[in-house]
Amino acid sequence: MIRNSLTFQFLKNPFSVGAVCPSSPELAKEITTFAGLENASAIAELGPGTGALTGAILEKKNPKASFFAVELNLSVLETFRKKFPSVTVYNESAANLKEIARREKVEALDAVISGLPWAAFPAPLQDELLSAISSSLADHGCFSTFTYIHCPLLPAGRRFREKLSRYFPRVEVSSMVWKNLPPAFVYRCRKK
Ligand SMILES: C[S@@+](CC[C@H](N)C(=O)[O-])C[C@H]1O[C@@H](n2cnc3c(N)ncnc32)[C@H](O)[C@@H]1O
Numbered sequence: 546m547i548r549n550s551l552t553f554q555f556l557k558n559p560f561s562v563g564a565v566c567p568s569s570p571e572l573a574k575e576i577t578t579f580a581g582l583e584n585a586s587a588i589a590e591l592g593p594g595t596g597a598l599t600g601a602i603l604e605k606k607n608p609k610a611s612f613f614a615v616e617l618n619l620s621v622l623e624t625f626r627k628k629f630p631s632v633t634v635y636n637e638s639a640a641n642l643k644e645i646a647r648r649e650k651v652e653a654l655d656a657v658i659s660g661l662p663w664a665a666f667p668a669p670l671q672d673e674l675l676s677a678i679s680s681s682l683a684d685h686g687c688f689s690t691f692t693y694i695h696c697p698l699l700p701a702g703r704r705f706r707e708k709l710s711r712y713f714p715r716v717e718v719s720s721m722v723w724k725n726l727p728p729a730f731v732y733r734c735r736k737k
Pocket of ligand 1: 561564566567568591592593594595596597598615616617618621637638639640659660661662
């Protein structure tokens, strides 16, 4: 149904959805590479939307690993549930990540993959989310998130990049994924 597509929901809620269309398979591949998914016991995906990155996560993860997703928008979540009926998905803010992990009986996450639209978020929400992610991630864990080519030019995108380094002392930047609309790249972040 069109109502449950990412594009329709972007037109309705541009500041929380933050993307005109779902990520490409090429971006899904980039964000799941070097994320440590093969060896992870516990993985979370934040802001999966209609699931453009989820298939790549499921392909790479160990079948025994625990995996859940957190999506705020109920309409796209309906599409997600149809596509991935076996994945547990919480209709909440990713700011509740620590509490959700506790409900999943996960002490610390080994990998967090995020599709959250950081450059659309105000500073207090960026902090709330980064703090929840950092405190839910194991010391050896990896937090991977993408951003669009133009976002570092926007004040909120620049602010996000500065905050990333405050929460995660090690931040690597991938090469540009040109086959994505808009082109995007991945930040791979570690606490140590
Ligand atoms: C840019 S879209 C990415 C969708 C998908 N991961 C992709 O790559 O195509 C961002 C998604 O994050 C969700 N989102 C925004 N704020 C959120 C929050 N606080 N907690 C969980 N999900 C959120 C939006 O509803 C939307 O589905």
